Each structure stands twice: as structure tokens, then as C-alpha cells.
Amino acid sequence: MSIERQEIEKLATLSRIAINESTITEVSQRLSSVLGLVDQLQAVNTEGVDAMSHPMQATQRLREDEVTELNQREALQATAPETEDGLFLVPKVIE
């Protein structure tokens, strides 16, 4: 199974990863090699087998709907690249 250049570009966009034009062929080859490995799964008969999402079939616990966390905005924003007035700053989105 091989991945076309177009598909790599689409994946890169979905993944929000800028891909260097010069490496596309290499990335495509390596991804194809991994997909070749995982394609072994297609031959397995899994009819009637339930998908397993947790080894012990645990489900999400529920708790009382009450406030448990303290406000730590300053501590949590201390490592942010850029903040202003308690907000995270990013490049302008709406002109």
C-alpha cells in the first residue's frame, strides 16, 4: 500500500504539521512501509468480535458536579509563550 503525494499533503494539513517539499518522497516511503506492516490486519477474520477499548471493560466514573479545582491562572500561564491580561495571545485570527 503506498501513499500518494496528495494524500501526504492532506494528512499534513489535518495534523497541522508543515511538511518540507523536499522530504515528501521520503515521508511517503516511510509511511507506506508502516502501512504495509499494519495492512496484515486486513487478513484477520474479526467477524463478531467486539472492539476492546479498555482491558478491564472499565467505564468512565462519574462524580458529583462540584468545584474541585482552585483558580491557578497565573501559575498555569507562567509557561505560556505570550499572555496579556490573563489571556493566551496568538496571531490575529479575524481581521
Place this chain on the structure above:
Amino acid sequence: MHNLTIAELIKGLQSKEFTSVELTQHFLDRIDSLNPAYNAVITVTAEQALKAAAAADQRLAAGDAPDLCGVPILHKDIFCTDGVRTSCGSKMLDNFIPPYNATVVENFEQAGAVVLGKTNMDEFAMGSSNETSFYGPVKNPWATDSVPGGSSGGSAAAVAARLAPGATATDTGGSIRQPAALCGVSGIKPTYGRVSRWGMIAFASSLDQGGPMARTAEDCALLLNCMASYDDKDSTCIDREVPDYTADLNSSVKGLRIGVPKEYFSEGLHAGTEQAVRAALAKLEEQGAELVEISLPNSALSVPAYYVIAPAEASANLSRFDGSRYGYRCEDPKDLQDMYCRSRAEGFGEEVQRRILIGTYCLSAGYYDAYYGKSQQVRQLIQQDFVSAFEKVDLIMGPTCPSPAFKFGSKGDDPVAMYLEDIYTIATNLAGLPGMSIPCGMVEDKPVGLQIIGNYFDEALILNAAHQYQQITEWHDLAPAGVAS
């Protein structure tokens, strides 16, 4: 002091043979002089360590201190440490200083253990050789031209080089057991849900599990006593009492039924590794254990299933690293998309990017059922293999990995060759079972690991068998050249 086990260090500290400050300084000096050769430790917290050691000495003087009080350890750099950089081996988090402790870190702090620093690792725990770390590869103390294994290669190498008597680690597809095997130390991956994942940077959430590494099984038991806990903050943590893992260490293995899966001794297994593992099994048989040949027919499917599930979950988990709130942000982004795309392209290494792309592919429209859905079904089949096996046996044993430590760069070109390194370890993560690796021989002057897999929550039985094996063998006592003196 660096040749003593944690059990011996506890005795020494409690009987005041030495203080924690002395012990801590001794290990800090060793890290200073030896670590440059191995690159196992990437952050040293000397000042905090000595302060914690002084506090531990006070607790010890007052009596009634917990077991690990004053014992120096290292944390894998995947566990968040309040005020101390937690990089996960990535440029993306090179500047990240968490404002909180992981539950595991908190547990050790409560017990009075002394944190010497943080260990190197494959970037975001994605790798089996430690070659993907942003901070450069860790070198195997047994052969510095060879890999230490991964992803917890820094923790394994640090314990092997006696830079610390024990370290924390994590295991998503073999990341505790494979480096433990390659570096000749003991390491256990507990049952999924036994150790809290809160504050442990997520790779593949349905597979990730923290566990300890040390030189002996007894030391792993002492560390696991502290590391395992129920935690409300991890929704997949299992609410179940933590037993004293040292309680059964001395039970006899007489009558123990050990399953030996024929699939784990097939093509691709190094002859020397096989010989060492078979000899270890024979030793346990001499002690009265019974060897039973078993089959885990779907074993071969574990690698492909894993390389769908793990990247799929990783692609979702790693979407949080976008340059907005913490971590790396590219220079002069021209707009929001550019900030996302370039921060991630520049902040993530090649293997991490590859797995995100694969994961995104497997989860994308039109492919989800064929890949992710199918893998989750195959996972069920793999679990069923183990469920059937454990109807007939108490433990399963075999090699931890196919061959001893390989040379740097030797599997660099083909990701699939590297992925096959985890062929014997991945199935236990998919099934959520506990597994351990202990040293059981030497091949080409490099250590070989014996893997011990148990049923759910049977960590105590695994540790018991490992401890009994270590009572009659000396592989765990061997030290790389220049390390023991």
C-alpha cells in the same frame, strides 16, 4: 554505597550507618563524573535533592519514617515535576516547567524519597533505542556503541551505571521491559490502571503505564509499593487496594505453572538469547516450577495492531502541542495556521511526526473502521489468547526482546525494523497485563532479559518468581566495566 540495593540502603539509613545527605551527595557526585559518558540524566536537581535529603534525615532521626525515606531516585522526564523542567525528550517541551507534580512524583515525595534529577528518553516515549531524544542518545553502559533500548533508556542506563539505585519509567509497548533487558536491570510494567497516569505526559492513553526500574526484583517491589495508588484524577485508574509487594517475595516457586509460549521462540530470536532464556526456565524448573508449553496464536498480530492504536491515540494526545499555551512556538508566525504548522514541524522530531501522520491517517474519514476499529477487535483476540493461557498456567515466561543491544544507527533507515524490537512486549500492553524483565544471562558481553508476564493484578506473583530466580543466580549483580568500583 552505589553497589547497595535499595533494600540495603533502607537498612543503612534506618540504622544510621550513613545519612541521606551523604548518600545523596555520593550519587550526585557519580552523576557528575559518569553521566557525560552515558547521557542518561538530562536534568540534575542537586540543590532540591540535598534539601530533601536533609529533611529525610530529620524524619529518619524522629523514627517511624516510610521505607523509601532518604532513598535517592531518578524520574523519567515524562513525569511532571513542579518547578523542574519536564521535556519528554522533545524540543517541543524543552522550555516547559510544570506548575504541578504528577501523582507518581507526589507519592515518592510523600514517602520522603530524594529526587536526583530527570532521565533521558525517546521523544514522547516513541522509540526503542533512545535515538529519538532531542537531547541526544543514551549510551548503553555495557557497550557505549550500542543502544540502551527505549523509551526509558535513560532510566535503565542510569540504574545500570549505578547513578541511582532506582528510577521511574513508563511502558506503552515495552518501554520499561526492553531497556531493562538491554541494560541488565529489573523493571516491571504493572497492570493497566495500577499506577496513576495523572501528570505523566500521554502517548497512547489506553496502553501507557508507569512502573519502576531497579537492580533487583525486591527493589522493584519496594518502589512499586510507593508508586502504585488509586487516583481520582486518572479516570482509568483502578480502585483496588495496593498490596505489600514485598510480602510474598520469599514464597517458593514449587508447583508454579510457567507457560512457555511457542510463538516467543520462533524465527527472528537470537540463538544466544534463546539459550539464556531456556537456561533460566530450566533453573526455575529445578526449583520445582512446572514448565507448560502454551500457544498465543495471535501474537504476530500484536505489532500491526499496536502500530495503529498507539499512533492513533498519539495523534489525538499530541494535538495539544500547538504553540498556544505552553511549549515551543515558532518565530514570527504569520497567522494562526502558520503558528500551528511550523511550531509542530519544528518542535517535533521525525519519528513523532511520522506517528502523528500515521495516526491521523488511521483515524481519517473512510479509514477508521479498517484500521482503528479492526485493531481494537484484534486487541480483543490477543487478550483472549492470554485469558485462555491463564486458565492453565500461573505465569508466562519468554524472552523480553529478540536480541541483545544493537548498535547505534543500525535500525535507523526502516521504522518497521525498529518496531519489531517490541514483538514480545507489545501484546501485554494491548491486553493490559503486567509484565517484567529481569537479567538472565550475557550474550556477546551484553545482557539478556527474561520476560515474566502475569495475570491481571498479579504483580506480587511476578515479583515473587523474579526474586526467587535472583536468589539462585547472579546476573542481576553484574556491573558494566568501571561502574561498580
